[in-house]
Amino acid sequence: MTNFRTTRLCSAIAAALTVLGLVAMPVGSAQAQEKRLKAWGNNRSGQLGDGTWTDFRTSATSVTGLTSAEVTKIAAGGAGPTNGHGLALLTDHTVLSWGANTYGQLGDGTVFGHNTPGLVAGLGDARDVAAGGSHSLALLGDQTVVAWGHNNYGQLGNGTNADSSVPVRVEGLNKVIAIAAGSEHSLALREDGTVWAWGYNINGQLGDGTSASRNVPSQVVNLTGVSKIVAGCNHNLALIGPASGGGTKPTSGNSIKAWGYNATGQLGDNSTINRYTPVDTQGIWLGGVSQIAAGCNHSMAVTDSDNRLKAWGQNTSGQIGDGTTDYRITPVPVTGIKGVQAVAGGREHTIALLGDNTVRSWGANGSGQLGNGTTDPSAVPVTTLTPLVGVDKVAAPVGGDFSLAN
Structure with missing residues (x-):
């Protein structure tokens, strides 16, 4: 662990010096x-x-000290336009975090934020x-959380309502295969297809x-056969039946269930009524x-043979x-994109990775979260200003205004 910390510190110092112009990185170097x-x-x-601590960036900047090759998963959190934190799961199964830390959400034992990655x-x-x-949240190798x-509100799931600046065990969960986090609630999918x-x-x-x-944790009622x-x-979606990946192709038999807050039609059930148990999108x-x-x-949902x-x-x-600012209480096509490989939603923006390795974004852009070099909103997809080569994952915070790509 000492060597890991030392390596991270050296990387952070080198990156800081480069930003200040005190170290010149040769254009042809391996690191460049x-x-x-x-x-x-x-x-x-x-x-x-x-x-x-720059207020915002309208085009992509590099997260300090992290190469794409060592990052296997990314996640973005946030509880407001200016608040947010990031997580990166590394190939050695450790987790790095950065950003806001008022409640210990960086998991480093403190409540002090930092603008470069540090170990959970x-x-x-x-x-x-x-x-x-x-x-x-983190899913561990033994399938606990x-x-x-x-x-x-108990979103840590450990039987208390006390904040924790270090990871604590979620009570009573095993055989978990997927996790998700809302603004102030959490979800886990077990290998038997039930959701908690x-x-x-x-x-x-x-x-x-x-x-x-x-x-x-308590079980979501009337919900089985879930794959994602x-x-x-304040709402959730579950994919019922097989999804793509793991050698299983999607079938016309799968469906989407949704529950929770629905004032703007986010459950897709042709209503604006909150649902306390799952309904069909x-x-x-x-x-x-x-x-x-x-x-x-x-x-959002990626569908059909063209990954629309x-x-x-x-x-x-x-x-x-869809080119408008009209609320939609049932699904509508996103304008002009296909071949979607990954998609994520922020507070009021959306980011998608296409099959040609380009990243498109749309929605609110007051902090440059669309990455197209402006702060103008867009009701149709726009391309990020900085070419993002070799990207295979994207993330955005459900309550925040920034984006990640790796």
Whole structure:
């Protein structure tokens, strides 16, 4: 661990000196050619991880000290336009974090934010990560879950409502294969296809038929056969039936279930009524659904043989991507893109990775979160200003205004 910390410190110092112009990086050097984890958008909490507190960046900057090759998963959290934190799961199964840390959401044993990546305490066998508003989750190799950060509604799932600046065990969960984090609630998918939820529940986001918040996991009712889960600020989606990946192709038999807050139609059930148990998202999913994603109050699904994208819910800033700012209570096509490989939603923006390795974004852009060199919103997809070579994953915080790509 000492060598790891020393290496990180040296990398951070070198990067800082380079920014200051005190170290010149040869153009042809190996380090100059290495692919880097990238970030753009709001940075007032240091959530871009580039060693600065610059208000915002309208084009991609490199997260300090991290090459793309050593990052296997990324997650972005945030509880407001200027608040946010990032997580990166490394190939050695440790987790790095950066950004806001008021409630211990960086997991380093402190409540002090930092603008470069640092180690989450005590994690050496992490397999996945998720970031909520001000809390974080990790799935471990033994298929249990740990959590850290804000816990006012029990979103850490450890039977208390006390914040924790280091990872704590989520009670009563095993055989977990996927995790997701909303603004103030958390989800876990078990290998038997059931979904478990804990935390804030005033809008029914725990899916147990009540509005009572819980500090330990409870099973989402009437929901089985789930293959994927995602969380928005206060709503959730579950993909029922096989999805793409793992050698299984999507089929026309799969479907989407949704529950929780629905004031802007983010459940896609042709209503604006909150749902305390899962309901069917409407839509004809030709060729099946391969991916699902959620922003704060909007939702997305990748569908059909061309990997096209549909979206629904809040559209105040054009985050649906259909060229309008009209709310959509059932899924509609996103304008002009196909071949979608990955998609993520922020507070009021959406980011997608296409098959040609270009990254497109749309929606709110006051902090440059679309990455196209402007702060102008767009109701249709725009291309990031900085070419992002070799990208295979994207992330955005459900409650924040920045983006990550690796």
